[in-house]
Amino acid sequence: MKFNKVLIAMAVPMALAGCSSDDGNDVTCGEGSVLNPDNNMCEVVPGPPPTECGEGTVLDPDTNSCVIPPSEGPIDYYNSANWAEKFPAEFASWAETEENTPEAGPDDLLEANPNLVVAWAGYGFAKDYNRARGHHFALTDVIASLRTGNPMVSEDGTVVGEAxxxxCWSCKTPDSARMFDQVGEGYFSDNSWSTWGHEMSNTIGCADCHELGEDKLRLSRPFTDRAMTEIGRTFGQQEIAEQGNQVCAQCHVEYYFDGTDNRNVKYPWDFWVPGVETNYAEQAGYQGDDDLYLGFTAEAQLAYYDAIGFKDWTNAISGAPSLKAQHPEYENLADRQSAGMSSHMDFTCVTCHMPKASNDDGVEYFRHNVRFDANALPSSCQGCHDADAFDTMLSARKATINELRFGTNGSDARLTELHVKAQxxxxxxxxKGINDGATIGEAKANYEGALAAGTELAGEMNGLLTQIRNAQWFWDSATASHGIHAHNPEEAIRLLTKTNAIIDAALVDADALLTKYAADYVYNPADYDSKAKNQPHAGLNLEKMQADKDTFIEERVKKEWPVDLQL
Structure with missing residues (x-):
């Protein structure tokens, strides 16, 4: 109503001034009024109806629209948007991670390499495994992944479909760090994934790596802080370059969920001596003389897992007590033995993935669009390498690694052969396994029971499956490490060479057992050459899994969770 009165007050004098006592004259109406042809009079244009704002919003007089009023409470620094005013250049570059989507190559890595389905049968990665997108998409991708299942609340209040x-939130959102502070790390960890969905709204951002509202680096994940102290690299005692590596190591590492300690995240670094070739056989209680545990991170972690009798899961095709390497980029960087020139040893995650730039005032800052761009590298790099040279060098390294994986007697196809022959x-x-009609759970239970039976077969299969476990661990330690061809290509070659040597021996043993127990068996690799074939072999129904996930997203995530999905 006030708005209408203002318009009338403005328009009436103009209308009167534009009118004449001579009806025959042309009439010019002022702003805010129009001519009525019936009476040749200027009339006020009706104003818009008054805007009524709902609860929690107020009227912005400049736009005549309802807006949420500024918060009178503390600033929510877990939302990266609230850093923009204080750190505009950094925020703008961080926002560009929305553009970091795969530009070439397959998105579905299971489709591209069906051997992965067999290697991970019975584990979440056999359901889906896609190319990485930028940090902007981390929260969406973990929610949309088939690996996280379709946890729905039933009528009696119980959750079904939890996977x-x-x-599994820990590396996807700073909200997990917030929850550690609010409810405690142990309580958070002891619950299921979907328990905290209503708390997760922010993707990887400022609060993951910085003190709230400041540019000072921090470890927001207590498990990383503990691990760094374990290897003598306490965060507060490090130079800024190593601190930068460590904040990346909050996610870019190998880890597991420690079932003895509230299912907290733990890094298997108890034995690891970074950067020093070490024989970890004693820590593993191993009596062999074949250098199985001689090496770097992968050997140290295998020794640790063997010492505590740990497995991530039982492979549903072979029954192998398996380990899943996550993405040990920090370890690979720390284990570098050479890098062309000695000066390269000083390069860090930030050097290549967050190079410096200058803002409009000429002030330097670190780009927060975390990616690799050869054209943006420091001048100390570009003096020797232009973008084309980098591409040529990295492509050559990838080709060497791929030959060990996919060439004649490569690792990937032969790991599939081992799993299937064990079955x-x-x-x-x-x-009975899945091939005999058992479900995934039944097959695992059958194999685990047979291995514990103390029979001659149990002894034979324990030996074979341990070889499969070891070979797959070294293979996964190399292949799951993003950018290992750039960070530590020598380590990738070493691990895959070791993998293939173990596979050689394991295939001899598998063939001997087949001669003993199934002389007529013939392995046909064509039966395992596609994702469409291998997921049913692994007991999976892709169509049903995707339908269940779609229902979960529509009926629970979109209705109950605060996340803005970037599907």
């Missing part, structure tokens, strides 16, 4: 523990040995001895 993952709470700590055939079980089947020939009456131990």
């Amino acid at each position: 993952m523990p709470a700590n 055939a040995i079980w089947s020939a001895n009456g131990i």
